Amino acid sequence: MKCLAIAKKDLLLELRSKNMINFMILFSLVTLVLFSYTMSFADLQSIAPSLLWFIFIFVGMLGLSRAFIREKELGTLDGLKIAPIQANSILIGKIIFNLILIYAIQIIIFPLSIIFFDISVKNPFIAFLVLTLGNFGFVVIGSMFSIFIINAKVKELLIPVLFLPIATPLLIVSTIALKKSFEGLVISNEIILIATYIIIMSTIAMLTFDYALEE
Amino acid sequence: MRNRIIYALSYIFLLTGSYLSLLVLKPEKTLGEVYRIFFFHFPLAIVSYLAFAVSLVLSIAYLRSKKMRFDDLASSSIEIGLLFCVLATITGAIFSKQAWGAYWSWDPRQTTTLIVCFIYASYLALRSAIEDRETKARLSAIFGIFAFFSVPLSYLSTRLWFSLHPTMITSKGMKLEKDMQIALLVMVIGMLFLYVGLLSLSSRIKKLEREGKTFYTKS
Amino acid sequence: MKILVENLTKKFSSVIALENISLSIKEGEIFGLLGPNGAGKTTLIKILATLIKPTSGRVTIDGLDIVKDKHKIREKIGLVSHETYLYEELTARENLEFYAKLYGTEKSVNTFLKKVGLEDKANVLVKNFSRGMKQRLAIARAILHEPEIVLFDEATTGLDIKSRERFYSMIKELRDSGVTIVLSTHHKSEAKLCDRVAYIEKRVLKIGEVHEVLGDS
Numbered sequence: 217m218k219c220l221a222i223a224k225k226d227l228l229l230e231l232r233s234k235n236m237i238n239f240m241i242l243f244s245l246v247t248l249v250l251f252s253y254t255m256s257f258a259d260l261q262s263i264a265p266s267l268l269w270f271i272f273i274f275v276g277m278l279g280l281s282r283a284f285i286r287e288k289e290l291g292t293l294d295g296l297k298i299a300p301i302q303a304n305s306i307l308i309g310k311i312i313f314n315l316i317l318i319y320a321i322q323i324i325i326f327p328l329s330i331i332f333f334d335i336s337v338k339n340p341f342i343a344f345l346v347l348t349l350g351n352f353g354f355v356v357i358g359s360m361f362s363i364f365i366i367n368a369k370v371k372e373l374l375i376p377v378l379f380l381p382i383a384t385p386l387l388i389v390s391t392i393a394l395k396k397s398f399e400g401l402v403i404s405n406e407i408i409l410i411a412t413y414i415i416i417m418s419t420i421a422m423l424t425f426d427y428a429l430e431e
Numbered sequence: 432m433r434n435r436i437i438y439a440l441s442y443i444f445l446l447t448g449s450y451l452s453l454l455v456l457k458p459e460k461t462l463g464e465v466y467r468i469f470f471f472h473f474p475l476a477i478v479s480y481l482a483f484a485v486s487l488v489l490s491i492a493y494l495r496s497k498k499m500r501f502d503d504l505a506s507s508s509i510e511i512g513l514l515f516c517v518l519a520t521i522t523g524a525i526f527s528k529q530a531w532g533a534y535w536s537w538d539p540r541q542t543t544t545l546i547v548c549f550i551y552a553s554y555l556a557l558r559s560a561i562e563d564r565e566t567k568a569r570l571s572a573i574f575g576i577f578a579f580f581s582v583p584l585s586y587l588s589t590r591l592w593f594s595l596h597p598t599m600i601t602s603k604g605m606k607l608e609k610d611m612q613i614a615l616l617v618m619v620i621g622m623l624f625l626y627v628g629l630l631s632l633s634s635r636i637k638k639l640e641r642e643g644k645t646f647y648t649k650s
Numbered sequence: 651m652k653i654l655v656e657n658l659t660k661k662f663s664s665v666i667a668l669e670n671i672s673l674s675i676k677e678g679e680i681f682g683l684l685g686p687n688g689a690g691k692t693t694l695i696k697i698l699a700t701l702i703k704p705t706s707g708r709v710t711i712d713g714l715d716i717v718k719d720k721h722k723i724r725e726k727i728g729l730v731s732h733e734t735y736l737y738e739e740l741t742a743r744e745n746l747e748f749y750a751k752l753y754g755t756e757k758s759v760n761t762f763l764k765k766v767g768l769e770d771k772a773n774v775l776v777k778n779f780s781r782g783m784k785q786r787l788a789i790a791r792a793i794l795h796e797p798e799i800v801l802f803d804e805a806t807t808g809l810d811i812k813s814r815e816r817f818y819s820m821i822k823e824l825r826d827s828g829v830t831i832v833l834s835t836h837h838k839s840e841a842k843l844c845d846r847v848a849y850i851e852k853r854v855l856k857i858g859e860v861h862e863v864l865g866d867s
Contacts, residue, residue: 368560368561374556378557381553381581384550384585385584388588406591412587427494
């Protein structure tokens, strides 16, 4: 699968240079420490789900766009465009890469946050599922919107402006779901909503990515 | 000429509707005088959603045909929709304060309307950040499609949140008598005509800008 | 005709880059595009490479339309630009293997490394290559899938004389193996490589053999 080749290439590049992942982990750690230092445990327990998603989204926003910005900067995006591959393969490849990146960060940060914030997680498997699904939604949108960013002026400032409003539904439901998973409650409604979000947004992305690349 | 007719019609309907809703109709059973602002809030809200729906169709039309006219129309429709949506949010908040004591209750409809304002504001932000005309049209058309579908998703998600954190607001207990319904209908039609008139004007200005026939050009 | 361009116009917003261009390129020839900077040569090459869509007019390659059949055309085309399309943090071999996967070729990349004389640098990171080596690797990248047409867009920019000579001999080798070549340049020495050239300044001002167009000995 050609999209896998693209994902693999990006992973290889990232492993060699580590310029994105180091930054993202550092950013998350600093934020984590900052919040656990400045807020009481009681407050933290209640806002932890929102805070965690907040950290992951911000880190994600900065990191996800890099995948495409780097291609444009290096000039290699054209090299991908003239290859006999479906335009969607490029998007899927980037999504896979970004997913792996975000997971890598979460695997480190999530356990640390449990320690720092002293939160109790009643159902870790469900929490993991929530993180997985939420990630997927954010990564699809973030990867797709990166195409808009590379064509715009003031790239970095535009990322949160474009991303956050449209990601708001996902953020709301994911936060509720994460919080419920900490408390061990049922989250079937939330899962359905997140899945709906992912399906709708992915479909639009797959249908329109071709148009996004053409000139 | 056709535009003048549309504006005239819109004035007539809006004026009539305002007169009816503000002066003629009697105070409502549960809400008293306050409900009158609903006659502005509801038409604004509904026409804004219509404007966004129209923008979806226009965005898709642009992507398939690449005719700039569709982009002019789509972006104008969103600009007007956003304006109406902001006004709907404000009138909604005023209504909420008078009727239930708080400007904001985080109820699904109110919150969704606010989120929708932000979503379409970001559409305009995207447009202003891209210089090349064709790229701007193409990418904002795609973004417009995403934006539209986030509206129902926003509604569903705020409804989920609200079901878990209900505030003290009860359901919108307002009974509309026959004469109130008529006034409301008049206002909605008036707003519709206003939307069409503004849409036509705005897209025509954009077309002239593209052709370089205006005094100063906005990109 | 291998490549047929009919009444091609390309506008970027209101700027006309190419106006009503028509030309035909025969199979197996080296066809040159000459002209000053901003003349539209790069735009024309990018259209042939399926990177940009024409505003109006028709371009066909082997009878395939450049817009409708762009997938099939991409299999037949290789592009060497002044940008290398290479990933600096990967080795030469990794770069070629990546593109080989994209183009779906089964042939070993070693063959192509050998062809451009870089087999002993296969495991060196591209960022440690000289400009000349990078361009040679770019050629290898462009011919991995054994395309019928290779487009060169001012590809010798930044090369010293020796590298440039090497480049030219590779181009001739390609032509001798049956590949059609389209070459855009503003160096007279490169123009002399070509069988025919077109002088372009938004429109085609002259087509013919090199000495006809350039009007010298």
